[in-house]
Amino acid sequence: MANAPFLQPIRDTPFAHSFNRRDFLKAQGAAVLAAAAGCSVLLDPALAKAEAWPDLAVAKGAPGPATRAAVDAMGGMTAFVRPGQQVVIKPNMSFSQPPERAVNTHPEVVRELALMCREAGAARVRILDHPLQSAEMCLVQSGIQQACSVLPEVSVHTLSAARFFRRTAIPFGKQLREAQVMQDVLDADVLIAAPVAKSHSATGVSLAMKGMMGLILDRGELHRRHDLHTAIVDLNTLLRPALVVVDATRVLSTNGPFGPGKVLQEDTVIASRDIVAADALTVNMFEWYGRRFESRQVRHILLAHERGLGSMDVDSLDVHEVAA
Amino acid sequence: MISVQRLIQAISLFCFLALLWLAAFPLPDWAPVDAFLRMDPLVLLGTVFAARSWIPGLGLSFLILAATAILGRFFCGYLCPMGTTLDLTDRLFRPKHNDPANPARLKQSNGLRRIKYLLLFFLAGIAALGVSAVFIASPLSLITRFYAMLVHPLAALTSDGLLHLIRPLALHQDWTWAAYAEIPRPRFSTQWFVLTFFLGIFALAWFSPRFWCRYLCPSGAILALVGRKPLMRRMVADACTRCDACRQSCPMDAITVDPRETRHDECIACLNCVRACPVDAISFGSAIKPVRTPDPFLPRRREALLAGLAGVGAATLTLTGLAEVRGELLPGNPMPPDLLRPPGALPERTFLARCIRCGLCMRACPTNTLQPLWLQAGVVSLFSPGLMPRRGPCLPECTTCGDVCPTGAIPSLPLFEKQWAKIGTAHILRHKCLAWEWEKECLVCDEVCPYDAIELRKIPEVGVSVPFVRGNQCSGCGFCEYHCPVRAASAIVVEPMEALRLDSGSYKQTGQAIGLRLNIDPKDKAFTAVNDNDSMNDDMTRPAPGFTF
Structure with a gap:
């Protein structure tokens, strides 16, 4: 389905430098408007609540409740998922x-997201990743398959x-001009990024943007042929999650992405429509390798900001904090 | 009506294939997946003799031998999956029944029968020097290899293709399993050889049915020696009209020109003759009167001696091969740099003496990294399993290859032991490495290493963090080599250096004693503490890899 909204460029021209939530609304709204032809914009509940949405929501609490609180603060799952839609959630x-x-990603974070999608009327929720280790063992050990097994129309798959x-x-790719992307992702209506917050030896951190590499077949090409950070941003011009939920209930502060490393217990879930803002806030909020970093020190976040995919200036954004 | 024999054959072949199918990761602990292999008397005698040690699991074939003394070669006629397969393929390869050109119908082939005994003496001669060649002629080893390494990959490829074809329908109908199932598709390098070999065996049906079983099978020879005077045997009543129908129907040519006589050492009790007899003169039972086996095989001394000596000579020859790795220290230690054995494999000499090349470990390996060796480690290593990390890594949570091995060439180790059974050591080829040579942020090796054996360092000459291997933390699992994005050969390769291969004792204790750090059990608190401390040190003294400043 070529008209999946997250696959569309935000504007006719490649990404405007400054990027606010209205731009997102236009993108989000485009598909909605097409679907709900005849409905006034004002009658659309998601758009009606628009002005109340913060740019970022930070929820503290246990994984499940904090996830729900963070998404609710962003307008609830109904702002992202319409009844009958196909949803893909991309955890780690x-x-x-x-x-x-x-x-x-914590299994309860994933389960809560899947549940909320179903509550919002999603026809199918697929939780997908392209694993680095034995697919079956990942499903079992991560606890994600078990956690989601009771939810109807929700299934967890590792595809390789x-x-x-x-x-x-990838029309807006600078170096990465095409990729083999999971068919299910291309066919879905809504993509939700649900990364865990962790360090990464090659890219500083591995958050929502880096996580999109888990939806393509040949990741080696990004390392081998391209500048990795540029290629990550290129990929993110194609794969645009409607909602980003960063699981920072535990943060792998050192020795990521595999560890073992220092795990910080942070009990935090961060949600945003802006993938750059979500990643940037996550970098700013926590300690990495025993120190503090600014989001511009993660090169793909800086590049994404510069190319207009989102904003890493979280200080100038509206951050809503809630407790679960 | 289908005969009882055919029914038992079908059930037996089904069980054999079912066990082969179950021989996969995760291995069900109730399934004796190697049971058929352990019934083969040649596997028992050849392996115990060559390895000079008793292997308890192989005792199963004593049951077969004991039963053979009573029932004759029933194993060949009822249980052996090779025999059943040949019965099936004989239908394809046999000339028409009444074809006068069929040479098997025209001449007795007593001379050919000796081949299987001579092959047996040849194998015994080889085993006398501690070398095992069981794999060249053990019917169970051969047939397991046939199904595991030729038929299974074809079946898997076909099934996966079918799943892909029906995927649109499956998605539409919400058949979640069918839509997302990935059938592992193993590949093996020797499939053309296995195919050619078996086509040859099958084509021998042109000369006679069950040509292999009659003339070549050394396991059949053992059973023939044990079962030459079975308690339950073919008997012909006086009603016999000498019509020759039984002799025509016998697949083993076990009935002499005088149809009242039986070569009991050749009879597989298939009961074809009973069904063929128009006057119901043939029965199987026991009688008090002494058994007479016409023309029983008695090895001519010279012939048997020559076969045995040929075996000794062949074994000696393998000891002088350049590529043959025997484990002993040769000056300069020549050995193939890519000879990686499965985790926990016995020291090379004992390993090769025990390994019957059945391919069960390769069938069971979830990542297909276990591949049959061709000639890179000499004839003596032909078809033995080696790791090919570019094809797949060795999963730290898997012990399946050892669990399925029928002879203990790869011992069945508990997981915590297996994780210490070092396969080799990874080496970085800096001139190929994206970080070292191209200054790219890659470090996939670090990303995927389950043992955390890659250390990243910032060095002044290179703009990005570069990988180093911590040798004592490297298990040789090959995740790095498998995932390395460099083409075609990886920029990090596992070589067998420092592979830990023990005859006895604990891998963990031995590993710890020589300074290895291969504990990756997340439940092991001591390990986590150590690593946390490392990370703390990293905080202060080392840069945060991947961040810019």
Whole structure:
């Protein structure tokens, strides 16, 4: 389905430098308007509540409740998922490690998101990743399959065979001009990024933007042929999650992405429509390698900001803090 | 009506294939997946003799031998999956029944029968020097290899293709399993050889049915020696009209020109003759009167001696090969740099003496990293399993290859032991490495290493953090080599250096004693504490990799 909204460029011209939530609304609204032809913009509940939305929501609490609180603060899941839609959630479940190692998204975060999607009327929720380790072991060890097993129309899959991927052009890519992307992602209506907050030896951190590499087949190409950070931003011009939920309930502060490393217990979930802002705030909020970093020190965040994918100036954004 | 024999054959082949299918990771602990291999008397005798040690699991074939003394070669006629497969393929390869050109119909082939005994003596001669060649002729080893390494990959490829074809329908119908199932598709390098070899065996049906079983099978020879005077045997009543129908129907040519006589050492009790007899003169039972086996095989001394000596000679020859790794220290230590054995494999000499090359470990390996060796480690290593990290890594949470091995060439180790069974050591080829040579932010090796054996350092000459291997933390699992984005050969390769291969004792204790740090059990508190301390040190003294300043 070529008209999946998150695959569309935000504007006719490539990304405007300054990027605010109204731009997002236009993008979000485009598909909605097409679907709900005849409805006035004002009658659309998601758009009606628009002015109340913060740019970022930070919720403190246990994984499940904090996830719900953060998404609710962003307008609730109904602002992102319409009844009957196909949703893909992209967590980190690439390593066959238990939740306490903080290399995978917490299973309760993923379950809560899937549940909220279903509550919002999603027809199907697929939780997908392209694992680095044994697919079956990742599903089991991460706890994500078990956590989601009771939810109807929700299923968790680790895909690695080429037949699940389809070659797709990346029109706004500077270096990465095409990639083999999971067919299910291309066909979905809504993409939700749900990364765990962790350090990464090659890219500083691995958050929502870096996590999009888990939806393509050949990641080696990004390392081998391109500048990795530029290629990550290129990929993010194609794969545009409607909602980003960063699981910082535990933060792998050192030795990521696999660890074992220092795990900080932070009990935090960050949500945003702006993938750059979500990643940037996550970098700013926590300690990495025993120190503080600014988001511009993560090169793909800086590049994404410069290319207009979002804003890393979180100080000038509206951050809403809630407790779960 | 289908005969009881055919029914038992079908059930037996089904069980064999079902066990082969179950021999995969995660391995069900109730399934004796190697049971058929352990029934083969040649596997028992050849392996115990060559390895000079008793292997308890192989005792199963004593049951077969004991039963053979009573029932004759029932194993060949009822249980052996090779025999059943040949019965099936014989239908394809046999000339028409009444074809006068069929040479098997025209001449007795007593001379050919000796081949299987001579092959047996040859194998015994090889085993006398501690070398095992069981794999060249053990019917169970061969047939396991046939199904595991030729048929299974084809079946898997086909099934996966079918799943792909029906995927649009499956998605539409919400058949979640069918839509997302990935059938592992193993690949093996020797499939053309296995195919050619078996086509040859099958084509021998042109000369006679069950040519392999009659003339070549050394396991059949053992059973023939044990079962030459079985308690339950073919008997012909006086009603016999000598019509020759039984002799025509016998797949083993076990009935002499006088159809009242039986070569009991060749009879597989398939009961074809009973069904063929128009006057119901044939029965199987026991009688008090002494058994007479016409023309039983008695090895001519010279012939048997020559076969045995040929075996000794062949074994000696393998000891002088350049590529043959025997484990002993040769000056300069020549050995193939890519000879990686499965984790916990016995020291090379004992390993090769025990390994029957059945391919069960390769079938069971979830990542397909276990591949049959061709000739890179000499004839003596032919078809033995080696790791190919570019094809797949060795999963730290898997012990399946050892669990399925019928002879203990790869011992069945508990997980915490297996994780200490070092396969080799990874080496970085700096001239190929994206970080070292191209100053790219890559470090996939660090990203995927389950043992945290890659250390990142900032060095003045290179603009990005560069990887170093901590040798004592590297298990040789090959995750780095597998995932390295450099093409075609990886920029980090595992070589067998410092592979830990023990005859006895604990891998963990031995590993700890020599300074290895291979504990990756997340439940092990001591380990986590150590690593946390490392990370603390990293905080102050080392840069945060991946961040810019």
